[in-house]
Amino acid sequence: MLSSAIKAINEKIIDMKVWHLVLPVNSRRDHGIGTVANNIEVVIVKLTSESGAVGFGEASPWAPFTGTPEGNLAALDRYFRPLVIGAMIADLSKIMSEATLVVVHNTEAKAALETALFDLAGHILRMPVWALLGEKCRSEIPLSVSLANPDFATDLSLVEKLQDDGVNIVKIKTGFKNHGFDLMRIRTLRKNFPDLDIRIDYNQGLDVREAEKCVSDIDAFAPTFIEQPVVAHDFETMKRLKNATNSPLLADESVFGPEDMRRAINEEICDGVSVKIMKSGGMMRGIEIAEIAANSNIPGYGGDMFETGIAHLAGTHMIAASPNISLGCEFYHAKYYLIEDLLEEPFAIENGMVQVPDGPGLGINVNLDKLQKYAVNCADGGTR
Numbered sequence: 001m002l003s004s005a006i007k008a009i010n011e012k013i014i015d016m017k018v019w020h021l022v023l024p025v026n027s028r029r030d031h032g033i034g035t036v037a038n039n040i041e042v043v044i045v046k047l048t049s050e051s052g053a054v055g056f057g058e059a060s061p062w063a064p065f066t067g068t069p070e071g072n073l074a075a076l077d078r079y080f081r082p083l084v085i086g087a088m089i090a091d092l093s094k095i096m097s098e099a100t101l102v103v104v105h106n107t108e109a110k111a112a113l114e115t116a117l118f119d120l121a122g123h124i125l126r127m128p129v130w131a132l133l134g135e136k137c138r139s140e141i142p143l144s145v146s147l148a149n150p151d152f153a154t155d156l157s158l159v160e161k162l163q164d165d166g167v168n169i170v171k172i173k174t175g176f177k178n179h180g181f182d183l184m185r186i187r188t189l190r191k192n193f194p195d196l197d198i199r200i201d202y203n204q205g206l207d208v209r210e211a212e213k214c215v216s217d218i219d220a221f222a223p224t225f226i227e228q229p230v231v232a233h234d235f236e237t238m239k240r241l242k243n244a245t246n247s248p249l250l251a252d253e254s255v256f257g258p259e260d261m262r263r264a265i266n267e268e269i270c271d272g273v274s275v276k277i278m279k280s281g282g283m284m285r286g287i288e289i290a291e292i293a294a295n296s297n298i299p300g301y302g303g304d305m306f307e308t309g310i311a312h313l314a315g316t317h318m319i320a321a322s323p324n325i326s327l328g329c330e331f332y333h334a335k336y337y338l339i340e341d342l343l344e345e346p347f348a349i350e351n352g353m354v355q356v357p358d359g360p361g362l363g364i365n366v367n368l369d370k371l372q373k374y375a376v377n378c379a380d381g382g383t384r
């Protein structure tokens with residue numbers, strides 16, 4: 001529940017800046033629905049209040065999955081700017097309700113706006129974002145790192161390094177090459193790292209005609225869960241696969257918002273759900289998804305997109321205030337994927353656990369020099 005402390009803030013928002021960034025990454029990654037190589041693209045928003053306090057938020061789109069950076073930048077700059085300039089921070093919920101109405105989809109832009117509003121409120125109140133969202137239910141979150149490199153030898157080296165760092169959860173991205181490659185990788189990992197917690201994610205990559213055979217072969221290795229084997233809208237096949245496997249079936253692309261979660265429960269398509277602020281449109285709606293799922297004993301997993309530490313922090317605060325997101329998180333990009341993150345201090349991971357910050361707002365400040373270094377476009381409201 002939203003803290004009443006926010007409603008007591010007597011300050012207006014007076015400035016909004018939006019940047020489109022291109023950030024280099026350290027490897028190619030293949031997924032069922034597409035490839036990421038060379039760089040990722042994010043949109044960062046900064047809000048400033050009358051007292052000079054600032055709040056940052058991030059939109060982390062991926063075109064084949066959620067949306068585009070161009071769309072997110074336009075949503076923020078053109079459609080959300082009139083909602084926030086001159087608005088009271090105390091009206092955070094009203095601003096977010098209006099944002100939902102003025103532009104369809106663009107959930108990443110809505111997540112960015114909401115994150116910036118909470119970060120701003122947290123800085124003014126000297127309170128962490130999790131305290132503005134609800135009660136803290138955990139101080140650290142188990143980290144999962146995804147293995148998606150088409151060069152499996154490189155991923156094996158990464159697992160060695162992860163083990164040295166105390167990380168014991170990996171998610172194998174499957175369904176982008178062939179079934180034999182997927183089986184070889186899970187077999188090799190099971191043999192070389194018998195204690196590793198292994199999850200599987202198809203990212204919608206399986207053809208419906210071969211899905212049951214592929215998933216049942218994978219099921220034999222008893223992964224912790226099997227995520228989104230088929231295309232998002234094919235609830236019928238999701239249900240069939242859920243009933244055909246012993247391993248829990250996780251919905252990701254099939255569930256964006258609370259509305260999808262209700263339908264997923266009604267149609268019995270999953271045993272777990274990946275909750276991402278970039279799908280739900282922010283932390284509050286992410287928590288709502290987890291609460292709906294909890295009523296049906298469906299646990300949540302802290303998913304992410306290709307993010308910097310800013311979005312990772314928003315996800316961390318959401319999970320800290322959401323008891324049912326209990327399957328860990330995958331906020332590894334800032335540490336293990338980006339060449340350089342945007343935070344002043346490293347996104348905190350200790351002994352395989354993401355640390356929940358207790359400082360004001362998101363808890364770690366953004367480095368403006370780094371932000372500007374990777375910016376390819378900026379909108380500050382001065383052009384109209």
Ligand SMILES: [Mg+2]
Nearest residue numbers: 201203227252
């Ligand atoms: Mg997924």
